Structures are given as C-alpha cells and as structure tokens.
Amino acid sequence: MTEETKVQYAKPIPLKTIDNAPYWDAADQHELNLQKCTDCGHYAHPPGPACAHCGSENVVWENQGSSIEGTVYSYVVSYRPFLPGFEEDLPLVIAVVELAHIPEVKIIANILNATPDQVDIGTSVKMVWEKINDERAIPQWELA
Numbered sequence: 001m002t003e004e005t006k007v008q009y010a011k012p013i014p015l016k017t018i019d020n021a022p023y024w025d026a027a028d029q030h031e032l033n034l035q036k037c038t039d040c041g042h043y044a045h046p047p048g049p050a051c052a053h054c055g056s057e058n059v060v061w062e063n064q065g066s067s068i069e070g071t072v073y074s075y076v077v078s079y080r081p082f083l084p085g086f087e088e089d090l091p092l093v094i095a096v097v098e099l100a101h102i103p104e105v106k107i108i109a110n111i112l113n114a115t116p117d118q119v120d121i122g123t124s125v126k127m128v129w130e131k132i133n134d135e136r137a138i139p140q141w142e143l144a
C-alpha cells in the first residue's frame, strides 16, 4: 500500500485478446483502429480472427485517428446497473453509432454527459476516450 490514495476504477476493464489487442492498444492512445478485410474490402467490427463477411483470414488494421464522428443508429437507456461500478452513471445512454466516414461500421458505447432526452436516432456524436487507469482508455461517445 502506498500513501497515495487512488480512485479505483470500479467497472470491468476490457480484456485484450490476440484478436482485439490492436483495437484496445489504439484506444489507449486515444485513436480508433479498425480491422479490414483485404479480400472483400469490408470492415470487421468487433474484430475477430477472420472476416465476418467472407471468412478470409487476410485482415489488416487501419488507423482512423482521433477525430471520429457518427450518428446514433439505435440506443437503449439503462436505469439499472447490470454490471458493478455503473450506479453513479444512471440513467446511462448506450448507443449503437454509425461512423460518419464508414457507415458500415457501428460501434456500441455509452454516450457520456448526456441525458436520455438529449439523444435520439440520428443524433450527432463524437468519439471521446475515457481514461480508466494509467495505461488504459475506452472509446465512448459524447454529443457533438
């Protein structure tokens, strides 16, 4: 134990696997990395060992940078914590967001600092990265 008091991050921290590590490594740098199939050209999100469209294992990673915008494709509002650590965030808006520059890619994350009445289908949002500890950060959305 150190004398320094640290606020502990109480929510689950996403686990890096061999398939998704490039996604989370980029997130830690506040960037979006997307998996793309070099055979059929489709993006694969969430990432996996092979292309979800054609089954090809020829997938590469494409860095999209830090300026990510999108629109709400669908969303739910959570009024009950279904995982530990979310009690303070309720009601929580969880959205499926269609990327502005790659509409075929939809990324699910929370919309931070928004009340449910501020969010609708088509609402413009931008990606932000929530720092969860010294090394890790998670992509989230915020009203644009």
Ligand SMILES: [Zn+2]
Pocket: 037, 038, 039, 040, 041, 042, 051, 052, 053, 054, 055, 056
């Ligand atoms: Zn493919």
